[in-house]
Amino acid sequence: MTTTHFDYLIVGGGMVADTAARGIREIDADGTIGILSDDVDEPYTRPALSKKLWTDDEFTWEKVPLGTADDTGADIRLRTHATAIRPDAHEVDAEGGTFSYAKLLIATGGTPVALPVDDRSHGERALTFRTAEDYRRLRALAGELDRIVVVGGGYIGSELAAALVQNGVDTVLVHTGAVLGDAVFPAALAERFEKLFRDAGVEIVAGSKVSGGEADADGARLELENGDEVRADAVVSGLGIEVATELAESAGLRVDDGVHVDAQLRTSADDVYAAGDVASYPDRLLGRRRVEHVDNANEQGRAAGRNLAGAAEPYTYTPYYYSAVFGIRYEAVGTLDSSLETVEDWIDSERGVVFYLDDGRVVGVLLWNVEDARDAAREVLAAADTLTRDDLAGRIR
Missing domain, CATH: 3.30.390.30 (FAD/NAD-linked reductase, C-terminal dimerisation domain)
Incomplete structure (x- = not known):
């Protein structure tokens, strides 16, 4: 089996990969950069998938790709799943070959939480939502179907419900709280937040956890823990992600609610760094934490890229997150x-x-x-x- 060498190898093809490649180029104009991505698309701006693409007619699809390869010269291998990291050998095994590296960045992010639904539609009527391909599928369904259920009251679920109802879809939002947003907002503000959705026409099914159900070519049926059912033409999960730490754990790296990194984003293995959703890092203001938001992906990715290329700079930025609905x-x-x-x-x-x-x-x-x-x-x-x-x-x- 052939081995391909890169000076800098990035496992993961999201926004961290893009900003890391740019960070590398700020320090090293010539080193070779490889990106191994599970995705079918080159790096793109992820927030647009649940926000602007649904609500801003001027934000069109060509504004989604980030132009990583053109801008940095990175060699992006799409549909390439990494199966093992061997830090001592400075190698990564992937479907399709082995890649050696001088410096490695783990930017594997996470996988969306699926619903406990027997899906005979093979993802056509029961979707998770994370990738541009997921957006394209949901967008097509929104144009074809009358009624779609969103499961999850967090920021992805709430954004998807807002996006769908504003595009003429009869939208149901199923969540576990008493009031939408009540886990994060003070009581009166949560009431105001939920009212935005009700006033827009979203049907809210509160205090409910999906325990089962099925989807087929004709639609979806959800079973709730209280015995009720919700039926629709399709269902989309907005339940967040499970952090993708398996590669790091198998490689013997320190993992504790994410891949454990120091202030320079170095893991417990030599020449291996981690950044983005997957990284547990020491925040200068807030202590050790892990952040699943775009601002952190952009800033931490750049910092990791610079450090891969020898900058040796601490990551001192405290990221923010945002949401926009109605x-x-x-x-x-x-x-x-x-x-x-x-x-x-x-x-x-x-x-x-x-x-x-x-x-x-x-x-x-x-x-x-x-x-x-x-x-x-x-x-x-x-x-x-x-x-x-x-x-x-x-x-x-």
């Missing part, structure tokens, strides 16, 4: 958990800031329709040890 946009830095103590600071009826406190210390900041305030939110988190509740009102405007 004309509102919320951004967050840190931990959003409605079981924590919260301090709400509303600027007016449409804009406000929510601070989340753990044992009196700010650990998260929610910006509701408040723009250009992410750095201010980070400053609050950086000063958390010195701030009291009374210091928070009016602090971010």
